[in-house]
Amino acid sequence: MPRTTVVRAAEPTAAAVTPGEAAFFDVDNTLMRGASLFHVGRKMYQRKIFTLREAFGFARKQARFLLQGENLKDVHSVRDAALTLATGLAAADIRVLGEEVYDEMIESKIWPGTRALTEQHMKSGRPVWLVTGTPVEVASVIANRLHLTGALGTVSEIDDGLYTGRLVGDFLHGPAKAEGVKILAEKEGLDLQRCWAYSDSYNDVPLLSIVGHPVAINPDAKLRRHARDRNWPIYDFRSGRRAATLGLKGATVAGSAYGLWRGFSWVRSR
Numbered sequence: 001m002p003r004t005t006v007v008r009a010a011e012p013t014a015a016a017v018t019p020g021e022a023a024f025f026d027v028d029n030t031l032m033r034g035a036s037l038f039h040v041g042r043k044m045y046q047r048k049i050f051t052l053r054e055a056f057g058f059a060r061k062q063a064r065f066l067l068q069g070e071n072l073k074d075v076h077s078v079r080d081a082a083l084t085l086a087t088g089l090a091a092a093d094i095r096v097l098g099e100e101v102y103d104e105m106i107e108s109k110i111w112p113g114t115r116a117l118t119e120q121h122m123k124s125g126r127p128v129w130l131v132t133g134t135p136v137e138v139a140s141v142i143a144n145r146l147h148l149t150g151a152l153g154t155v156s157e158i159d160d161g162l163y164t165g166r167l168v169g170d171f172l173h174g175p176a177k178a179e180g181v182k183i184l185a186e187k188e189g190l191d192l193q194r195c196w197a198y199s200d201s202y203n204d205v206p207l208l209s210i211v212g213h214p215v216a217i218n219p220d221a222k223l224r225r226h227a228r229d230r231n232w233p234i235y236d237f238r239s240g241r242r243a244a245t246l247g248l249k250g251a252t253v254a255g256s257a258y259g260l261w262r263g264f265s266w267v268r269s270r
Contacts, residue, residue, distance in 0.1 A: 018125040020191040022149075024181055024207065025118060026199040027132035027142065030217045032109045033238075036134040036142070039105040043097055087165030091137075091158045098138040102145055110146075113237035114217055117198065118148060126196075127188070131181060131207065133173040152180045178206035202226060 028035040118128050127149035132139050136153030143151040155168040170176040185192050193212035197204075202222035208214035216227040216234045227234050 017127065020189065021125075021194045022127045022129060022185075022188070022190050023118070023121040023196040024129050024131045024198070024211070025114070026177075026201065026204055026207075026217075027130055027134060027139065029200040030198055031111065031114050031118075031130070031142070032106055033111065034109055036101070036106060036132070036138055039101050040097070040135065040138055042105065043101045087163055089163050091161055091163060094135070094163070095137050095141075098135070098141040101138060102141050106142060107145070111218070111237045113235060114198070115146070117235075118146060121196065122148070129181075129184065131172070131177050131197075133171055133177075152177075152184060174203045175206045177204060178210050181207060182210065199223070208232070 025031050028037070121128050129149055130139050130143050130151040130153070132151070133154050136151060136155050139151035139153035143149070152172060154172045157164040157166040157168050172180055181197075182192070184190070185195070192210050195211045196213040196215060197208050197211040198215045198217050199208055200216070200218040200220060200223065202220055205223070205226060208216075214227075214230075214232050216223050216232055218236055218238050219227060219234060224234065226232075
């Protein structure tokens with residue numbers, strides 16, 4: 001059973017709390033575009049904690065994540081590298097880093113559709129928790145900035161205010177997420193059959209399967225098939241952005257072609 005740290009950000013204020021109900025949101029590619037852990041790595045590079053070569057590796061994995069979805073090998077390699085390189089850093093500095101990561105890299109990548117879902121739950125009096133493999137320090141910043149109830153995240157061991165490079169309990173991913181939510185539900189008096197869970201990844205099927213209202217958001221191919229087979233709701237907030245991007249690329253190509261044609265015509269006329 002994983003050992004998790006629950007960070008409570010704020011209590012719902014828009015409506016009275018609905019007893020026994022809550023909503024759980026994954027972060028990476030569900031609440032935000034891309035992977036929060038990679039942005040932590042990018043910020044650590046800016047602080048000269050990482051080398052350029054390591055930062056390039058993170059960027060390559062982030063691009064693959066955006067195109068193909070979550071890859072456990074990449075997620076674990078970034079996690080291990082971050083743990084190693086964070087050894088000896090002050091926990092207080094990482095909390096400040098989390099604030100900077102949100103302001104500079106995460107805020108602009110929040111999916112408006114998912115954000116609207118969190119607000120709908122909060123207005124209905126349901127606590128909203130983030131459940132993510134990203135460091136709990138960063139997860140708690142995201143929850144606090146979005147005025148959510150709190151966050152479950154991966155916990156790193158701290159000794160005398162410094163990171164030791166070891167985890168406390170499990171990396172909060174896959175089955176560990178489901179176990180963490182079960183522990184939270186017991187503490188908070190939640191009835192999981194009256195709760196919601198949202199994720200983009202097939203790796204989160206254990207979490208989605210323990211609630212009464214599982215929802216796939218921006219799902220990878222395996223989760224999409226799994227959700228369709230079970231008649232789970234599927235929301236995809238990527239299509240508008242993708243259409244706009246393709247339209248912009250098409251306009252750019254057409255404009256370039258027209259410019260080349262005009263230039264060629266001018267040369268011929270000369």
